[in-house]
Amino acid sequence: MRPEVLNSGYQPMTKVLFRMIRLFTGRPLPDAAKLVFYRPGFYGDPAKRFTQLAMRGPSPWSVGDRELMAAVVSQANACTFCVGAHTATAAQAYADRDLVRAVLADVDTAPVAPELRATLRLLTKLTRDGTVSADDMRAVLAAGVTRQQIEDALAVATAFNITNRLADAFDFEVLDEDGFAAGARFLLKRGYG
Template sequence: MRLDILDHGYSPATKLLFALIRLFSGHPVPDAAKLAFYRPDFYGTRAKEFTHEAMRGPSAWSVGDRELMAAYVSKVNGSAFCTAAHTATARRAYQDGPMVTAVLADLESAPVEEPLRSTLRMLGKLTAEGKLSAEDMRQVLAVGASRQQVKDALAVCVAFNTTDRLADAFGFEVLSPEGFEAGAKYLLKRGYR
């Protein structure tokens, strides 16, 4: 990563933990996880709590829907690491790789229900333009997404606009497809805490 402390600035106990993860998973610890372990009182502890709540807390959106939102927002931001990580997680959560691929290739023609399509469109606009109108929101509500679902989707969008920026600023290393698959399995089993 672009800061040496994020590669080497860990306590002996944390370094041992990283070594054990590498040993048992067969893959290096992803930079996203390493960041959360660096001075966790400053960022990692609370960031994990918020992200877990957004991605795994109570919501009418499924885990797959929220992982797809994370992948979509990351794609709009051009974040290679986060797009790959959450594409893999969404594919695994839905057990439907072609649908996830279709959404990321062309949202408008993808085989998804209108509340999800409209919500993804809204998140993409907010991410790309930094603003939304009341009319943008009315369009999402008009096709059947509830007010609570919009709020839940905004939390996902916020979590990944943060993570995308940190991934690209700090220079997270893009993993092998096998590495992203292992990460996806972990995120579906354990979440973000």
Template sequence: MLFKLISAMSGVRFPDAARVAFYHRDFAGPALNNWTQQVMRGPSEWSVGERELMAAMVARFNSCPFCVGAHGAVAVHGLGSEVVDAALGDYKSAPISGTLRAALAFIEKMTRTPDALGTDDARAAIAAGVSRNQLLDAAAVATVFNIVTRYANALDFEIPGPDDFAKSAKTLLKRGYAS
């Protein structure tokens, strides 16, 4: 009943991610939400848009269309659709800063081939201008979304259309992730 009311008021189907957090608080409840809130909205040298793009990129690396759509839609508010679309297509040639590109390269390796990730990769990111704090924050985003994308895929979240992702993005920007 609550989900129907929220859906009717927002004009968007209550997202599966929120349903999981509501029904399975021990699985994806306050602890994961609070951690995600800190990583995505806490103090950082990265903007909210950049961190949301990182989340969308981890989702792309993990083939999670729900999270690509959700976090890509939020990233658009900070970076613009042309930048987000270009980065999701190929971040190596997208019109983004060299530091963001280096951080995305680091989290791509962290996501796709974690056993191959080493200190040389961190040194390469730092040499490209990524600060230690930025690297830690990027790794935190990748860690959270390597968990979230896997459970979204495992639970086969429904994929809303672009309009619903755009509406949900506004809510996520306003409310954040904490429950």
């Protein structure tokens, strides 16, 4: 059930900002963005900083790789809003919608590097089962994934396991394809901060 606070629980200047965004973009602000404006000191600002670092901070993973990780984690959590948002963003980052679709359909047959495949398997298992074993980690390392890449991938998984749960708890409105594409352009240009 969607809480009314997501529609109206903002300071007057924030409401003006939302109207300006709608005026300039022709679209309402997505619920994911609205959420960070509600109680920014408690959730919004810390969440933006952490997600920005996980998704756009220095990493051996590309922006496309990390957006794909977000989509895979969201798919494992069955979070419709986040699957749509990060599928669109990964597709634009890679400039390859078919690649992203192939990974989400079957990571084992998708045309991705072995390191990325092993990492996506790990994130899926961690998200679904809530745990991974030492053998799981050894398999990822044996695929050529570095410890830094694992840490970076786990940061993405952490950010989106939280975001997925909030999106479902707050019943985020699922956008149409154009809405997700517009959001993807914004995320690729401005990031999460």
